[in-house]
Amino acid sequence: xxxxxxxxxxxxxCYFVFVTFFSVFSFNPIYLVSSLMGALLFALMIQGVGAxxxxxxxxxxxxxxxxxxxxxxxxxGRTALFFINDNRVTLEAFVYGVxxxxxxxxxxxxFRCFNEIFDSExxxxxxxxxxxxxxxxxxxxxxxxxxxxxxxxxxxNAQKCLSDNRCRLRRYISSFSAVISQSLENAVITSDSxxxxxxSLRGRTSYTRFRFSRRDGIVLGIFIFLAALSVTERHxxxxxxxxxxxxxxxxxxxxxxxxxxxxxxPFLYEVREGLWKFSASRI
Amino acid sequence: xxRNLCIVITLILTALVIIAGAVLGDKYYAVxxxxxxxxxxxxxxxxxxxxxxxxxxxxxxxxxxxVAGRFVFAPIPxxxxxxxxxxxxxxxxxxxxxxxxGALSAVISNFYFGxxxxxxxxxxxxxxxGLVAGILSDPLKRGRIILCIYAxxxxxxxxxxxxxxxxxxxxxxxxxxxxxxxxTASAPITLIYAVSNVIFLLILTPLFGKxxxxxxxxxxxx
Numbered sequence: 460x461x462x463x464x465x466x467x468x469x470x471x472x473c474y475f476v477f478v479t480f481f482s483v484f485s486f487n488p489i490y491l492v493s494s495l496m497g498a499l500l501f502a503l504m505i506q507g508v509g510a511x512x513x514x515x516x517x518x519x520x521x522x523x524x525x526x527x528x529x530x531x532x533x534x535x536g537r538t539a540l541f542f543i544n545d546n547r548v549t550l551e552a553f554v555y556g557v558x559x560x561x562x563x564x565x566x567x568x569x570f571r572c573f574n575e576i577f578d579s580e581x582x583x584x585x586x587x588x589x590x591x592x593x594x595x596x597x598x599x600x601x602x603x604x605x606x607x608x609x610x611x612x613x614x615x616n617a618q619k620c621l622s623d624n625r626c627r628l629r630r631y632i633s634s635f636s637a638v639i640s641q642s643l644e645n646a647v648i649t650s651d652s653x654x655x656x657x658x659s660l661r662g663r664t665s666y667t668r669f670r671f672s673r674r675d676g677i678v679l680g681i682f683i684f685l686a687a688l689s690v691t692e693r694h695x696x697x698x699x700x701x702x703x704x705x706x707x708x709x710x711x712x713x714x715x716x717x718x719x720x721x722x723x724x725p726f727l728y729e730v731r732e733g734l735w736k737f738s739a740s741r742i
Numbered sequence: 743x744x745r746n747l748c749i750v751i752t753l754i755l756t757a758l759v760i761i762a763g764a765v766l767g768d769k770y771y772a773v774x775x776x777x778x779x780x781x782x783x784x785x786x787x788x789x790x791x792x793x794x795x796x797x798x799x800x801x802x803x804x805x806x807x808x809v810a811g812r813f814v815f816a817p818i819p820x821x822x823x824x825x826x827x828x829x830x831x832x833x834x835x836x837x838x839x840x841x842x843x844g845a846l847s848a849v850i851s852n853f854y855f856g857x858x859x860x861x862x863x864x865x866x867x868x869x870x871x872g873l874v875a876g877i878l879s880d881p882l883k884r885g886r887i888i889l890c891i892y893a894x895x896x897x898x899x900x901x902x903x904x905x906x907x908x909x910x911x912x913x914x915x916x917x918x919x920x921x922x923x924x925x926t927a928s929a930p931i932t933l934i935y936a937v938s939n940v941i942f943l944l945i946l947t948p949l950f951g952k953x954x955x956x957x958x959x960x961x962x963x964x
Contacts, residue, residue: 479859483773525912532913532920563911570858582853589784592792596801596842600850603806604813611814628818632945635814635823639946640953642803647961650799658795 497722529556826942837876844868
């Protein structure tokens with residue numbers, strides 16, 4: 460259930476940037492609720508019901524904290540509900556807090572999906588576009604991290620077996636120090652070996668796994684079209700000092716609908732792939 | 743040439759984002775600061791010279807050590823050698839490597855711990871801590887007291903920058919009251935940061951000095 464992942468990483472990155480930024484930019488409940496729903500659906504698709512259900516408690520806590528604390532810090536708004544220490548607690552501030560809470564939680568869910576989809580290979584691609592040297596450094600780092608942790612465990616266990624009675628922190632630090640010596644020396648040897656194999660010569664090429672295919676082009680085209688529609692006439696909503704909702708026009712309704720389609724894009728893509736697989740299996 | 747062009751474009755973009763933020767009003771503090779934090783890292787990332795194999799590998803190892811440190815000390819909450827490692831990397835290998843170690847450690851460790859809107863801020867704050875440590879590398883190497891002061895200050899700075907982030911995200915504007923509240927709420931954590939930075943720097947700096955000297959003796963200049 461993860462066909463969206465197979466699209467080009469450049470497109471996937473653009474998609475997430477647009478969706479998260481749009482979610483924080485618009486303080487409009489219509490966009491925010493659709494963004495949250497889209498993010499939840501996406502998370503359900505790629506992580507399954509169990510993982511998402513377990514995560515809801517933590518996110519609800521974040522939501523609750525923001526919704527409750529906003530009226531305590533912000534005293535704007537016309538409708539006073541009650542007073543705490545001569546400070547007005549207003550309905551507007553409370554509603555604004557709820558809206559912000561939804562915005563933050565939806566952004567956190569989008570990032571949750573992003574973490575699931577953007578694996579090391581896609582990171583390498585992005586860094587490689589910035590600078591090929593950086594991509595080499597990142598790929599080596601991603602290899603070194605598990606290796607170092609493995610070495611650390613080995614050293615630490617060996618120290619434990621030597622009936623090392625020092626406190627945990629001191630043992631950790633001395634094991635860490637052993638790992639540092641080992642890896643610094645390895646680094647120098649690796650770099651010499653790289654140079655010996657002609658690393659710093661000119662005319663090096665770099666390998667990318669991802670090609671921008673026609674499929675990516677079509678999805679990107681649809682995405683840009685919808686994004687342009689949803690940006691042109693954003694339906695606005697303001698909270699202080701009074702709730703003001705701009706009138707619905709045809710264009711602003713189109714904007715809401717196209718943003719709704721954008722957040723459903725991963726789901727729709729999944730459905731399309733599923734249909735294709737289904738029809739292929741019938742042949 | 744291409745690099746200079748990239749840096750100029752980044753500067754122009756930064757200016758445009760600030761102007762756009764000012765024109766659109768104070769609703770967009772959070773987004774504007776995230777974009778600026780990200781853009782501020784771009785010149786360093788773009789101007790990294792990937793042709794020197796030593797530099798590439800040293801950057802990879804220092805970043806990996808930093809990330810692994812965050813893992814290894816995971817059982818002790820907030821007590822992490824990340825800042826100390828970034829400072830050490832800057833002290834011995836220069837500002838550029840310090841900044842990059844900080845920024846890359848943030849991205850790569852969040853690859854394991856979870857990316858979020860906080861990633862650009864972590865990149866920025868660890869990067870800046872590294873950058874400044876690189877500039878101050880001589881005094882930092884000479885005196886333990888200066889090292890301790892820098893350790894405490896960088897712990898406070900890191901915590902403060904993250905508090906600014908919390909304030910902006912929870913409010914979408916900079917509310918001084920909320921900032922003070924979040925600074926107070928995070929004071930114990932700031933204290934742990936400062937103490938852990940001091941401890942790690944005091945222990946790890948001489949260790950690193952010795953190890954790096956040994957490698958220079960053995961293999962020649964780094």
